[in-house]
Amino acid sequence: MELYPLRFEPIFKERIWGGRRLAEVYGKKLPHNVKIGESWELADLPEDKSRIVNGTLAGQTIDQVIARYGSQITGKTDYTPPLPLLIKILDAQDMLSVQVHPDAQACKRMDKGNPKTECWYILDAAPGAMIYKGLKPGTTKEQFTEAIKAGTTAELLNKIVVKAGQCHLLPSGTCHAIGAGLLIAEIQQPSDTTYRVFDWNRVGPDGKGRELHIEEALDSIHFNSSGDQLTVNTVGRLVDTAEFIVDKGHQTPGCEVLMAKGTMRAIMIITGGGQLIAEDMESEPFSKGDTFLVPAAWEGVMQFAADTEYLVATV
Numbered sequence: 001m002e003l004y005p006l007r008f009e010p011i012f013k014e015r016i017w018g019g020r021r022l023a024e025v026y027g028k029k030l031p032h033n034v035k036i037g038e039s040w041e042l043a044d045l046p047e048d049k050s051r052i053v054n055g056t057l058a059g060q061t062i063d064q065v066i067a068r069y070g071s072q073i074t075g076k077t078d079y080t081p082p083l084p085l086l087i088k089i090l091d092a093q094d095m096l097s098v099q100v101h102p103d104a105q106a107c108k109r110m111d112k113g114n115p116k117t118e119c120w121y122i123l124d125a126a127p128g129a130m131i132y133k134g135l136k137p138g139t140t141k142e143q144f145t146e147a148i149k150a151g152t153t154a155e156l157l158n159k160i161v162v163k164a165g166q167c168h169l170l171p172s173g174t175c176h177a178i179g180a181g182l183l184i185a186e187i188q189q190p191s192d193t194t195y196r197v198f199d200w201n202r203v204g205p206d207g208k209g210r211e212l213h214i215e216e217a218l219d220s221i222h223f224n225s226s227g228d229q230l231t232v233n234t235v236g237r238l239v240d241t242a243e244f245i246v247d248k249g250h251q252t253p254g255c256e257v258l259m260a261k262g263t264m265r266a267i268m269i270i271t272g273g274g275q276l277i278a279e280d281m282e283s284e285p286f287s288k289g290d291t292f293l294v295p296a297a298w299e300g301v302m303q304f305a306a307d308t309e310y311l312v313a314t315v
Contacts, residue, residue, distance in 0.1 A: 008062070010040065014037070021093070037090060037091055039091075041087045075297075086190045088188075090185075091183055093181070097200070098177045102172060103115050115189060119167055120185070134157070134176065134227020135157060167246065169239050238311070243315070246311055248309065250307075263314055268313075274306065277301050277303055278298065
């Protein structure tokens with residue numbers, strides 16, 4: 001069978017800090033009366049696997065089609081699951097917890113969890129909206145431990161006022177938090193391992209605070225690097241790490257981009273729209289908020305009907 005660009009059913013995640021903007025901005029059909037903080041656009045985790053909604057493979061999950069078509073999708077003869085990307089859209093109407101994701105060495109030391117390097121592309125930002133990205137220069141483990149006890153953790157974080165179009169890299173081991181009033185495209189390693197150190201003294205519907213993971217967090221944070229050293233990009237090659245690469249494209253109406261065989265790509269449409277076309281394939285339309293996986297064996301054209309910005313993630 002000739003493979004084609006795969007589109008998936010979003011996996012929605014209820015979050016205490018979420019809202020309804022994914023429906024308002026991207027037309028996503030959210031469950032009623034629920035705060036949705038995350039829409040997982042492409043996922044291959046044990047309990048969350050994206051399901052195809054277009055073409056002859058509709059109804060199958062991402063791991064099922066990769067098990068069947070292997071290198072035709074991934075472009076690799078030595079592919080080992082899971083798919084090495086997890087792509088989300090976040091609706092942060094309130095503050096997220098102060099947290100950290102471990103690197104491979106920390107996971108090995110603790111004999112649990114999976115490493116997670118991620119990047120945040122700012123889709124929309126309320127005036128003055130900020131992120132907390134890494135520690136202030138010179139912050140020690142001892143100082144941070146005392147701040148956790150005193151409830152002053154945020155005072156040691158590097159605060160950055162952000163705006164739409166910025167891409168922020170957060171390597172594993174970076175202590176961080178997302179502020180209120182942000183829509184973010186998150187591209188990351190396929191891991192949901194998160195260690196929270198502070199949650200702004202919030203309580204859930206049960207009147208209790210969320211679980212914290214102080215010991216694991218302190219063992220995971222990179223205290224020898226500070227947030228002001230981390231990169232911020234807005235055009236072209238946004239991220240280039242050992243884990244994944246992210247490029248930003250911008251095309252005007254009537255333009256076309258040839259997509260040659262050989263590389264698996266995950267593409268997220270930020271603005272605009274158009275269609276994917278190829279021989280012996282019905283055109284596949286796309287618009288803002290869409291994410292699709294382009295198999296390595298597919299060759300075709302992205303044809304743009306409007307002024308369009310998009311992200312391309314490769315591994």
